[in-house]
Amino acid sequence: MEFTFFAAGIVALATTARVITCANPVHALLYLITSMLALAIDFYALGAAFAAVLEVVVYAGAIMVLFVFVVMMLNLNNETVAREKSWLRPQLWAGPAAAAGLLLLALLWALIFGGIEYGGITGEELAAREVGMNLFGPYVLVVELAAFLLLAALVVAAHIGRDDTDQVSDAAARGERVTTNVRESR
Amino acid sequence: MMEFTQAEALGVLATVAKTLIILVGAVLMAALMIPIERRLLGLWQDRYGPNRVGPFGSLQVVADMVKIFFKEDWIPPFADKAVFVVAPAIIMVTSLLAFAVIPFTPTWTVANLNVGVLFLLAMSSLGVYSVIFAGWASDNKYALIGAMRTAAQMISYEVFMGLSLLGVVLLAGSFNLGDIIESQRGMWNVIPQFPAFVIFFIAGCAEIHRAPFDLPEAEQELTAGYHTEYSGMKFGMFFVGEYLGIVLISCLVTVLFFGGWLGPWLPGFVWFFLKAFTFMCFFVLLRASTVRPRYDQLMAFGWKILLPIAIVNVAITGAIVVATS
Amino acid sequence: MKNAAQTAFSATSSVLRTIGMTFMHSFRKRETVLYPEEKPYLPPRYRGRIVLTRDPDGAERCVACNLCSVSCPVDCISVVKAEDETGRWYPETFRINFSRCIYCGFCEDACPTYAIQLTPDFEMGEFDRQNMVYEKSDLTIAGVGKRPGYNFYRVAGMAVGGKDKGEAENEAKPVNIKTLLP
């Protein structure tokens, strides 16, 4: 299990690096998906099988599909790739990279000298039942808040995407042919 | 390095052998589905179908494979090469991986995952990429339209698929497919969960984009949809991948709603095979008889009819489970 | 609401009915004719392999007039004329390239002697394309084909091979245009 964890971890790191440096957006997304799959394997190795599959179902399987969907719609071509490449100049990323490197050093410092012990990876499984008990026990408030947030998002999406031409959409839902021009009927 | 005792090594070998047998079996079944489908379509359309190569045309698939192997494997110059090549592999890998958690008999499963049901959903949701990337990498308007349709169709129908499964999971109290089969000893799930069965079957049909939900391909409008630009063995992979999907969904329906290996007199595997095969044939019957809906009808049907039914089903099942426990 | 329920019911039942009806087709007779075992009936006027026929008395009918060659829309007939000692024309070469022929039957219509005829035979597949080119010896048959009893030279007013003008069937003696007598 330890081997699996670290192998998947390396894959995740490498692909994430490629996500940032890849000029072609669709290729970058492909790397992002791979990195999420690697993360899912890490979750599984840590015993969180439930989280692992949810990571694949929700993030890799649904949200990333929408990303890909949008990127595909943008009709990117070689010019975009060239422009992306021109943006990847050292002047632009040197500063942020240095700052992030500092943070990494701090993190490593804390990890090595902070007295944290390496617990080992046993792959003991946390069943879905426990996850559920926890979600609706100690964390029920968080769950409810998240539900509120999602509901709000849903309402907003429904509001933005609403169709004023009720007549037309109803007819379409009934499977009838709509011949009237939408703009004229307004 | 870890040290293996002899028994452990034998166990590993047995697992590998089992895995290989199931993999090869699944692919063979998928390949066999091709002539079976053509013969059955022939039967239902008052004609014969391929009946020349081998006894009853059973070797037709071999002939087709030989033909497809020798075809030129062409990559269009305007395509995105890497993605174009990866796409057909994704569908094969995800469908084959999904077979890992299916229990064919009490002892025959590759990976007895505790989150088996979710793993299946995960694999089917990853299968979307195959179609989307194929459509995008082809750089062809028909392929792209097919890919767009797939993205919307598969993401939506995955929701109903997952929701319809929740009722079954609630009844069994586990995500493990073996436990789900065992929980059907008294009564097959298809009786208490009939709406879920119908929704699952329809959503499964849409997931593997089979007729009548084959809008991503829709040869009458999109030439061949996402695999318009594919030829040779890459096309063959899409083709076999589609039939792998049929075998997979049939196995799933058997496991989740028809008691898997359970059944009197005959050994478990025979029962499993008979049930799954019935559903494979039913897929063909659906293709022979139903018409393809329009795109907005497909979406409206999913979100306005299937989703409410699935949610009500989960709510009622949950209430009953809570009340009786 | 009632309307929606009705629609749902009728839609569902119609789909189920279609599935059922399609399934019942398993017990119907199949329409396919299994060709090589079961030959279809082809009428005598079917347009298939082309033959060159002969007169009732065994002489070849073709007079090498090239009308078939001219009328052929794909130019697949090639005829080379020759003359025998009696002045009668005959084809020295008669070649049809069947890999180009579209079996339209125009040649048969154009032929004044009913020599060229299409027959109800279409099983002409070859592995080598060159074998699709039929020579005169491949085309000529021993019989009269679809026109029994027809002999061009016996009805045509042409002096040839021992038959003078005016000696053909139903033919009046030639009129002497140099005299005023009836």
Ligand code: SF4
């Ligand atoms: S059938 Fe038509 S195409 Fe064929 S040789 Fe006669 S005229 Fe030409």
Ligand code: SF4
């Ligand atoms: S086959 Fe008929 S049309 Fe053709 S050259 Fe001979 S006589 Fe003339």
